[in-house]
Amino acid sequence: MTDAYIYDAVRSPRGRGRKDGSLHEVTSLRLSAEMLNAIKGRNELEGHAVEDVIWGNATQVGEQGGCLARSAVLASDLDQRIPGLSINRFCASGLEAVNLAANQIRAGAGAGYIAGGVEMMSRVPMGSDGAAIAVDPSIAMDSYFVPQGISADIIATEYGFSREDADALAVESQKRAAAAWEDGRFHRSVVPVRDRNGLPILERDEYLRPDTDMQTLGSLKPAFQDMGETMPGFDKIALMKYPHLERINHVHHAGNSSGIVDGAAAILLGSKEFGERHGLNPRARIRASAKIGTDPTIMLTGPVPVTEKILADSGMKISDIDLFEVNEAFAAVVLRFMQAFEVDPARVNVNGGAIAMGHPLGATGAIILGTLLDEMERSDRETGLATLCVASGMGAATIIERV
Numbered sequence: 001m002t003d004a005y006i007y008d009a010v011r012s013p014r015g016r017g018r019k020d021g022s023l024h025e026v027t028s029l030r031l032s033a034e035m036l037n038a039i040k041g042r043n044e045l046e047g048h049a050v051e052d053v054i055w056g057n058a059t060q061v062g063e064q065g066g067c068l069a070r071s072a073v074l075a076s077d078l079d080q081r082i083p084g085l086s087i088n089r090f091c092a093s094g095l096e097a098v099n100l101a102a103n104q105i106r107a108g109a110g111a112g113y114i115a116g117g118v119e120m121m122s123r124v125p126m127g128s129d130g131a132a133i134a135v136d137p138s139i140a141m142d143s144y145f146v147p148q149g150i151s152a153d154i155i156a157t158e159y160g161f162s163r164e165d166a167d168a169l170a171v172e173s174q175k176r177a178a179a180a181w182e183d184g185r186f187h188r189s190v191v192p193v194r195d196r197n198g199l200p201i202l203e204r205d206e207y208l209r210p211d212t213d214m215q216t217l218g219s220l221k222p223a224f225q226d227m228g229e230t231m232p233g234f235d236k237i238a239l240m241k242y243p244h245l246e247r248i249n250h251v252h253h254a255g256n257s258s259g260i261v262d263g264a265a266a267i268l269l270g271s272k273e274f275g276e277r278h279g280l281n282p283r284a285r286i287r288a289s290a291k292i293g294t295d296p297t298i299m300l301t302g303p304v305p306v307t308e309k310i311l312a313d314s315g316m317k318i319s320d321i322d323l324f325e326v327n328e329a330f331a332a333v334v335l336r337f338m339q340a341f342e343v344d345p346a347r348v349n350v351n352g353g354a355i356a357m358g359h360p361l362g363a364t365g366a367i368i369l370g371t372l373l374d375e376m377e378r379s380d381r382e383t384g385l386a387t388l389c390v391a392s393g394m395g396a397a398t399i400i401e402r403v
Contacts, residue, residue: 004102005282005403007275008268009370010038010191014205014358017121017260022202024122024262026193028057028064032072032118035266038191039114040077043268043280048081050270051110054101055086056093056117057362058391061129064120072118088362089291091329092388092396093117094265095365099289099398101269106286111274116266117362126260126361133296133392144241144297146234148391149224149252151299152330154238156251158298159336163251166331167217170256170355172345173328177352178210185351185378189370207259207358222250223257241297256331261358265366284373287383287399288314294393300333302395303387304340310385310397318343321399322381325368327388328353337387350375364388369398376402 012031015023023031032055039045055069069084089096094117101113132139139145146154156166180186181204192203228235228248235248268280275282290310294302303326311317318341326337326348334353338345351371354364365388372384387397 001106002108002271004105004269004286006267006269006284007280007282008039008043009189009373010035011189011265011367011370012193012263013190013202014207014261014263014360015202016207017262019122021122021262022206028118028120029071029075031264033076035264036072036076036078039266039268048079050082050112050114052113053082053084054097054115056097057119058088058090058093059124059126059129060088062124064124090391091361092365092390093362095369095388095396095398098267098366098369102286105271112270114266114268116366118264119360119362120262121260122262144237146238146297150228150234150238152252152332153224153248153250154298155300155332155336157245157249161332161335165335166251166256167214169331169334170217171212171214173352173355174210174212177208177356180351189374205357207261208356217255220253220255223253225250252330258329258354258359261360263360263363265363267366282403284400284402287401289398291396294395296393299393300329300389302389303337306395306397307387310399321383321385323376323384324348325372325386327364327368328355329389333389
């Protein structure tokens with residue numbers, strides 16, 4: 001089987017996912033095309049250089065609907081003979097795009113791919129596609145569906161994480177992200193977004209709140225308590241699934257949950273021969289990838305079983321992994337991961353995460369994989385694992401090793 005390598009990784013800065021956010025004027029199509037152009041230009045790709053563009057986004061409706069991947073190819077400087085495939089695994093769409101591309105290469109179905117994703121949450125609001133899992137009672141009732149925030153609070157209750165635990169992780173994420181930007185750790189991968197005249201629209205993540213402290217977070221009201229305790233009473237639904245819990249402890253709020261933002265990311269993957277043909281040096285090898293389904297009510301515990309699966313599939317132990325990127329969808333997701341594997345927090349999300357910088361759903365998986373690779377190179381580490389929880393109860397993971 002052919003090895004699949006990462007040759008380059010880029011991302012946009014993340015803009016606040018509101019109408020006054022810096023990227024609100026930019027469409028999903030345009031930002032996607034910008035990422036494709038960055039990969040093409042940085043690596044001097046000409047002609048039908050890659051087999052396909054695999055592009056993820058979670059809310060595939062309106063301007064993010066259709067086959068956005070193909071539209072992005074046509075809107076970019078890539079050769080029109082390159083097709084495009086849009087995929088949706090909710091929050092893991094960007095990582096799943098990379099995994100699909102890597103597995104195609106490993107199977108011999110093309111030597112090179114561009115994979116990644118986009119989500120413009122200021123323009124295409126989360127949930128605006130009317131997903132069946134949330135709105136169709138024939139599945140929502142049978143699966144004991146609750147909103148993700150309630151799921152995060154179930155995790156905190158089930159595994160014993162306090163409000164202080166969640167807030168402390170959030171404060172640390174903000175500190176690490178601010179320090180990473182100050183130290184220039186994102187400069188290699190972040191591509192500034194410019195207007196038609198070449199003037200910068202956004203050059204760095206704008207969601208950061210580096211002055212966040214425990215006192216600031218302590219003043220925030222739990223974001224999901226009202227929807228849990230009042231009509232329609234999602235806590236009651238959760239307790240039907242988890243009757244051993246006396247009540248749901250609501251610990252999450254805007255400060256210890258991922259930020260709603262706009263953003264995109266792209267990764268260039270290829271075989272060894274692809275790199276030689278284009279004069280490129282591989283940065284990392286895709287060691288393994290995995291996905292798994294989990295309980296749809298608690299929903300966000302996927303990083304634990306999918307990590308167990310990917311380690312078993314690849315014959316590795318948790319101690320074989322030097323660095324981890326665990327998407328900070330909610331603080332309890334990362335706390336549970338570290339608890340389950342007894343991982344040193346100093347090796348998890350070294351440069352902060354989605355609590356500090358935001359979570360552009362379809363792009364985040366590709367973003368954290370690129371961030372992981374950059375940090376492995378900076379700190380001279382050999383292996384890394386990226387993983388995300390996924391809506392409706394799934395998990396995805398990828399292990400990379402430096403070349």
